[in-house]
Amino acid sequence: MAKLIDVSDLNIYYGDFLAVESVTMTIEPRAVTALIGPSGCGKSTFLRSLNRMHEVIPGARVEGKVVMDGQDLYDKDVDPVSVRQHIGMVFQRPNPFPTMSIYENVAAGVRLNAKRMRKSDMDDLVESSLRGANLWTEVKDRLDRPGSGLSGGQQQRLCIARAIAIRPSVLLMDEPCSALDPISTLAVEDLIGELKNEYTIVIVTHNMQQAARVSDQTGFFNLSGVGKPGKLVEMDSTSVIFSNPSQKATEDYISGRFG
Amino acid sequence: MSTDVTSRKDELDEAINQPLSAQRLPRWTPWAVLAVSVVLALAVTWPAGAPLGGVAVVAIVLNLVLTAVVSTAREGSRKAKDRVATTLVTTAFAVALVPLVSVVWTVVTQGATRFDAQFFTWSMRGVVGEGGGALHAIWGTVIVTLLATLISVPIGLLAAVYLVEYGRGRLKRWITFLVDVMTGIPSIVAGLFAVAVFVLFAGPGVRLGIMGAIALSVLMIPVVVRSTEEMLKLVPHELREASYALGVPKWRTIVKVVLRTSVSGIATAITLAVARVAGETAPLLITLGLTTGTNFNPFEGRMATLPVFTYYQYTQPGVPPEFAIDRAWTAALVLIILVMALNLVARLISRFFSPKGGR
Numbered sequence: 366m367a368k369l370i371d372v373s374d375l376n377i378y379y380g381d382f383l384a385v386e387s388v389t390m391t392i393e394p395r396a397v398t399a400l401i402g403p404s405g406c407g408k409s410t411f412l413r414s415l416n417r418m419h420e421v422i423p424g425a426r427v428e429g430k431v432v433m434d435g436q437d438l439y440d441k442d443v444d445p446v447s448v449r450q451h452i453g454m455v456f457q458r459p460n461p462f463p464t465m466s467i468y469e470n471v472a473a474g475v476r477l478n479a480k481r482m483r484k485s486d487m488d489d490l491v492e493s494s495l496r497g498a499n500l501w502t503e504v505k506d507r508l509d510r511p512g513s514g515l516s517g518g519q520q521q522r523l524c525i526a527r528a529i530a531i532r533p534s535v536l537l538m539d540e541p542c543s544a545l546d547p548i549s550t551l552a553v554e555d556l557i558g559e560l561k562n563e564y565t566i567v568i569v570t571h572n573m574q575q576a577a578r579v580s581d582q583t584g585f586f587n588l589s590g591v592g593k594p595g596k597l598v599e600m601d602s603t604s605v606i607f608s609n610p611s612q613k614a615t616e617d618y619i620s621g622r623f624g
Numbered sequence: 625m626s627t628d629v630t631s632r633k634d635e636l637d638e639a640i641n642q643p644l645s646a647q648r649l650p651r652w653t654p655w656a657v658l659a660v661s662v663v664l665a666l667a668v669t670w671p672a673g674a675p676l677g678g679v680a681v682v683a684i685v686l687n688l689v690l691t692a693v694v695s696t697a698r699e700g701s702r703k704a705k706d707r708v709a710t711t712l713v714t715t716a717f718a719v720a721l722v723p724l725v726s727v728v729w730t731v732v733t734q735g736a737t738r739f740d741a742q743f744f745t746w747s748m749r750g751v752v753g754e755g756g757g758a759l760h761a762i763w764g765t766v767i768v769t770l771l772a773t774l775i776s777v778p779i780g781l782l783a784a785v786y787l788v789e790y791g792r793g794r795l796k797r798w799i800t801f802l803v804d805v806m807t808g809i810p811s812i813v814a815g816l817f818a819v820a821v822f823v824l825f826a827g828p829g830v831r832l833g834i835m836g837a838i839a840l841s842v843l844m845i846p847v848v849v850r851s852t853e854e855m856l857k858l859v860p861h862e863l864r865e866a867s868y869a870l871g872v873p874k875w876r877t878i879v880k881v882v883l884r885t886s887v888s889g890i891a892t893a894i895t896l897a898v899a900r901v902a903g904e905t906a907p908l909l910i911t912l913g914l915t916t917g918t919n920f921n922p923f924e925g926r927m928a929t930l931p932v933f934t935y936y937q938y939t940q941p942g943v944p945p946e947f948a949i950d951r952a953w954t955a956a957l958v959l960i961i962l963v964m965a966l967n968l969v970a971r972l973i974s975r976f977f978s979p980k981g982g983r
Contacts, residue, residue, distance in 0.1 A: 416869070418865065418868060418869060421864075421865065421868055423792060446871055446872070446873050447871065448871075449868060449869055449870070449871040450870075450871030451871075454869035456862060456865065456866065456869075458862060460860070460862040460863055460865070460866045461866075462863060462881060463863075464884050464885050473867075473870060474870040474871065474872075476880075477867060477870060477872040477876055477877070477880050478870075478871065478872055478876070479876070524866070527866075527870065528869070531871060
C-alpha cells in the first residue's frame with residue numbers, strides 16, 4: 366500500500382514568515398527518504414506539511430502542491446483528518462497517552478475514531494502492530510500496564526506501533542531517535558529497515574551516520590542566513606549525496622565543515 | 625593595586641583554609657531557647673497582668689533575639705542568620721495555625737451539645753424553644769448546591785475548553801478578563817443579580833430554591849472556568865499532536881485525550897468550587913429566605929439552608945436564647961463537616977483518576 370508523494374513548488378509559512386521556500390521533490394514508495402540539514406532550516410516544518418500537521422499551529426499555512434495518488438492533499442475538499450489517517454507520524458519525543466495502557470495506546474487510532482471492532486480482531490491488530498514495532502516480546506505479559514511506565518526507547522517503539530496500527534500508506538518520522546540511547550536507536554533503525562518493505566518512510570534526522578545507514582534517498586536542506594527561508598539544496602540517492610554531492614554546501618555539511 | 629590583589633588573595637586563602645568542622649549548637653537548642661523565652665516573657669509580663677496575646681508577642685520577640693545572640697556567640701553570623709530565618713518561618717506557620725485551630729475547637733465544643741439524632745431527623749416546624757433540628761436546612765443546602773453545580777459545571781467546563789482549545793485574539797482576551805473580574809465580585813452582588821432576574825418575570829418578593837442556585841452558579845462559574853483552564857493548559861501539546869497524527873478529529877481529541885488526561889484535576893477543581901459555594905450565606909439570605917419545614921421543590925416556595933439557618937438561629941434566638949444558639953453552633957459544625965467531606969472526596973477523585981505511571 367506504499368505510495369509515492371510528489372511535492373511541487375511548496376512554500377510553507379508561519380503567519381507572514383516564509384519558513385520553507387519552493388520545495389520540489391519526489392518521495393519514492395517502499396523506500397526510506399532522509400531529510401538532513403542544520404537546525405532551523407525547515408526539515409521538520411516540511412515533514413509536518415506532508416500530512417497537514419503544520420496547520421495545527423495557529424497562523425501556519427502552505428502554498429503549492431503535495432500530490433499522493435493523483436490527489437492534491439491541499440485541495441479545497443480534502444479533509445486534513447483523513448489525510449492523517451493515510452499518513453502516520455512519529456514524533457521526536459515519545460508521547461504515549463499517559464491515561465492509557467500499552468494495549469489501549471496501540472488501539473488508540475481505532476478507538477479514538479470510534480470505529481467498531483471485535484475484541485479478537487483488536488487483539489490481532491495490537492499484536493501485529495507491536496510485533497511490527499519489535500516490541501511484542503518485551504511487553505506481551507504486561508499489556509494492561511500504563512504505556513508511560515516503559516523505558517524511553519520502548520515508548521518510542523510503542524508510538525511507532527500506535528502509528529502503524531492505523532495502517533497508513535506513509536510513515537513520517539521527526540527525529541525519532543534523538544531522545545534515545547544507542548541501543549534503542551539501533552532497535553528503531555532495524556525497525557525502519559523492516560518497515561520500508563511495506564511503507565513509504567520519510568525521516569528527519571540530525572545524525573548523518575543514521576541517514577547514511579537507513580535511507581535510500583537523501584535530501585539536504587539549508588538556509589542562506591538568519592531570517593531567510595530554508596530551501597531544498599539537493600536531493601539524490603543516499604550513496605551519491607554522501608560520496609559525490611553536486612553542491613559545495615552539501616559536501617561542507619556532511620563532512621562537518623559547518624552546521 | 626597590587627597590594628589590593630594580594631589582600632584579596634589572602635582573604636580567599638583564608639576562606640578556603642577554614643576548617644570544615646565548626647562548633648555547632650546541640651539539636652535541642654531551639655527548644656531550650658523557646659522554653660527560656662516563654663518563661664522570661666511570663667516573668668516580665670505577669671506582674672503587669674498582660675493578656676495572653678501580649679505574653680505571646682513578648683515570647684516570640686524574645687525567642688528571635690535569644691536565638692540570634694546564642695547562635696552568633698557559638699556558631700558565627702552566617703549560621704545565626706540561618707537560625708533566625710528558620711525561627712521566623714516556623715513562627716509564622718504557628719501563628720497562621722492559631723485561628724484555624726481556634727475556630728475548629730470552638731465550633732466542635734459548642735456544636736457537640738446538640739450533635740444528636742434529633743438534630744438530623746427533625747425540622748423546625750412547630751418547634752419553639754428546646755429541641756428541633758436542621759433536617760430541612762441540610763436538605764436545602766444539598767439541593768441548592770447540587771443545582772448550582774448542575775448549572776455551572778457544563779458552562780464553566782465548555783468555556784474553559786473554548787478558551788484553551790479554540791479561542792484566540794480579542795474575544796479570548798475579553799472573556800479571560802471578564803472571568804477574572806467575576807471571580808472577584810462580592811457574593812451579595814450575585815444574590816442581587818438572581819433577585820433582579822426573577823423579579824422581572826415572577827414579581828417582587830419571590831423566594832425560590834432555584835434563585836439561590838443561580839446566585840451560587842454566578843459565583844461558581846468563574847472559579848470552575850479558571851481552574852479548569854489551568855488544568856487543560858497542563859496537558860502537553862504533544863498529546864494533542866499525537867492524537868491529530870492518528871487522524872482523530874479535534875473534538876474527539878479534546879474529549880478523549882485532553883479532558884481524559886486532565887479529568888482528575890478538573891474533578892478536584894469542581895469539588896473544591898462546590899465546597900467553596902456550599903458555605904455562602906449572603907446571596908442565599910436574599911434569594912431563599914428561610915422556612916421551618918422541609919421543602920424538596922426548588923421551584924416553589926422558600927427553602928432553608930445551613931448557613932442561613934445558622935444566621936437566623938443566632939441573630940433571632942427567641943426566649944430563652946440558649947437552645948437556638950446551640951442549634952446555630954451545631955449547624956455550623958455540620959456545615960464544616962460537609963465541606964471537609966467534599967475536600968476529602970476531591971482528594972479521592974484526584975487519586976483515583978490521575979494518570980498512572982510506574983512499571
